[in-house]
Amino acid sequence: MELEICVDSVESAIAAEAGGAQRVELCSALSEGGLTPSAGLMRAVRSRVGIGVFAMIRPRGGDFYYSEDEFAIMHDDIACAKELGVAGVVLGLLTKDGEVDVERTAELVAQARPMQVTFHRALDMARDLDAALEDVVRTGAHRVLTSGGAQNAMLGSARAAALVKAAKDRIGVMVCGNVRPENVQQIAQTTGAREFHASLRRPVPSPVTYRNEGLNLGDEGSDEYTRNVVVAEDVRNLRLALDNALISVR
Numbered sequence: 001m002e003l004e005i006c007v008d009s010v011e012s013a014i015a016a017e018a019g020g021a022q023r024v025e026l027c028s029a030l031s032e033g034g035l036t037p038s039a040g041l042m043r044a045v046r047s048r049v050g051i052g053v054f055a056m057i058r059p060r061g062g063d064f065y066y067s068e069d070e071f072a073i074m075h076d077d078i079a080c081a082k083e084l085g086v087a088g089v090v091l092g093l094l095t096k097d098g099e100v101d102v103e104r105t106a107e108l109v110a111q112a113r114p115m116q117v118t119f120h121r122a123l124d125m126a127r128d129l130d131a132a133l134e135d136v137v138r139t140g141a142h143r144v145l146t147s148g149g150a151q152n153a154m155l156g157s158a159r160a161a162a163l164v165k166a167a168k169d170r171i172g173v174m175v176c177g178n179v180r181p182e183n184v185q186q187i188a189q190t191t192g193a194r195e196f197h198a199s200l201r202r203p204v205p206s207p208v209t210y211r212n213e214g215l216n217l218g219d220e221g222s223d224e225y226t227r228n229v230v231v232a233e234d235v236r237n238l239r240l241a242l243d244n245a246l247i248s249v250r
Contacts, residue, residue, distance in 0.1 A: 001188065001194050001195070001196065001242050001243075001245070002022045002023065002174075002194065002195040002196070003020065003021045003022055003023075003195075003196055003197075003198070003235075003238065003239055003242055004021060004022065004023040004024065004025055004054070004174065004195065004196070004197045004198075005019075005021040005023075005024050005025070005197075005198060005199070005200060005230060005235055006024070006025045006027060006030065006034065006197065006198070006199045006201075007024045007025070007026055007027070007045075007230055008026070008027050008028055008029075008030050008034075008037070008041075009041075009229065010041070010044050010045055010048055011229055011230075012024075012201070012229050012230035013026065013045045013048065013049050013053070013230075014048055014049060014232075015229070015230045015231055015232040015235060016049075016051070016230055016232075016235050017049045017050065017051045018232040018235070018236075019230075019231075019232040019233070019234065019235020019236040019237075019238070019239055020235060020236055020239035021051060021235055021239070022051055022052060023051055023052035023053075023054060023087070023088075024045070024049070024051065024052070024053055024054065025054050025056060025090055025118075025197065026041065026042060026045055026053055026054065026055050026056065026086075027056040027058075028041065028056075029061065030199075030201070030228070031222075032061035033058075033061060033121075034056045034058060034090075034120075035056060035058050035059070035060065035061065036055065036056055036057055036058055036059060036077045037055055037056065039080050039084060042055055042080075042081060042084045042086055043084050046084060046085055046086060052087040052088065053086045053087055053088075054086065054087060054088040054089060054090050054116070054118060055077075055081045055086045055088075055089050055090065056089075056090045056091075056120075057074050057077050057078055057081070057089045057090065057091040057108070058074075058090075058091065058092075058120075059073040059074060059077070063094070063125075064092050064093055064094040064122040064125060065093075065094055065095065065096055065101075066093060066104075071093075071104060074091065074108060075108070075111060078091075078108060078111050078112050078115075079111070081112075081115070082112065082115060086115065087115060087116060088112075088115045088116035088117060088118060088142070089108075089112050089115055089116075089117055089118075090117075090118045090119075090120050090145070091105070091108055091117065091118075091119065091120065092105070092119050092120045092121070092122025092123065093105050093108075093122065094122050094125065094126060097127065098125065098126050098127035099126060099127060099128075099131070099132070099135065100119075100122075100123075100126060100132050100135035100136055100139070102135050102138055102139055105119070105136070105139040105141070106138070106139040106140060109139050109140045109141055110140070116142040116143075117139075117140075117141040117142055118141065118142065118143050118144070118145055118174065119136045119139070119141045119143070119144045119145065120145045121145050121146065121147065121176065123136065123144050123145065123146050124146055124147055124148075124149045124150075124156075129146075129148070129149050129159060129163065130162070130163075130166065133163055133166055133167065133171075134166075136171065137167075137170050137171050141171065142171065142172060143171060143172030143173065143174050143195065144163070144167075144171060144172070144173055144174070145174050145176050145197055146160055146163060146173065146174070146175065146176065147160065147175070147176055147177030148160035148161075148162075148163065148175075148177075148191075150177065151177065152177035152178035153175050153176060153177035153178060153179055153183075153187045153191075154177075154178070154183055154186070154187065155177075156177065157175075157186075157187055157190040157191050158190070160173065160175050160190075160191040160193065161190055161191045161192055164191055164192045164193050165192070172194075172195055173191075173193055173195070174193065174195035174196065174197050175187060175191050175193040175195070175196055175197070176196070176197035176198070179196050179197065179198040179238070180198070180200075180238065181237045181238045181240070181241040182241075184196060184238060184241045184242055184245060185241060185244060185245040188242070188245040189245065196242065198238060199230075200230050200231075200234045200235060200238065201228035201229060201230055202228065202229065202230075202231060202234065203226045203227070203228055204226065204227050204228070204229050205225065205226060206224070206225040206226060206227060208225060211225055
């Protein structure tokens, strides 16, 4: 079974590889659900890990209906990712009516080749998951990322199982949504999925000793003196649980 870890730093990417992940989804601004990482970050991660690096292609937070200017930015970011040698990109486009934007998605998939393309959780925001899956198949994308349209994989496992069954061998289905060592075996058995995506970030205090406690630069409630990082031990525990799930399924 394949394990992908969502990361936003070189440190976390190295930890993901050390813990046994096969792939990382590289993003910036994970507090917004993940945006396109900088060229510098893509280059640095590519130089430090040997596993697959998939770059998020998302020009802003919010919904997945993009203007022509935003669509042009996505084209440029895919070209940059290809030039930097990443293994794949992660993207998703919907129409105003909540359907997969097949035409524009297919255009980006074609541009990305020979990189792989994952259609991300925009799928879970679509009006009809079954129809959305068929539309993504038509775009030529390699896999979809889904929690079964629910807040997490446990709640959406039955719908995810239906997507796995419908996908057959036409497209991969990677399950996500609070996937943890303590629940991944049940999720794997219920969904029949072979690919799993997890964040696993944990808060780490800043080493900075001087702190201006009277100033907050981010949104209310944000903390400049805490970072969220991936730790190799957490990835290793999830990897072990996945391996045990495979044995159980057999």
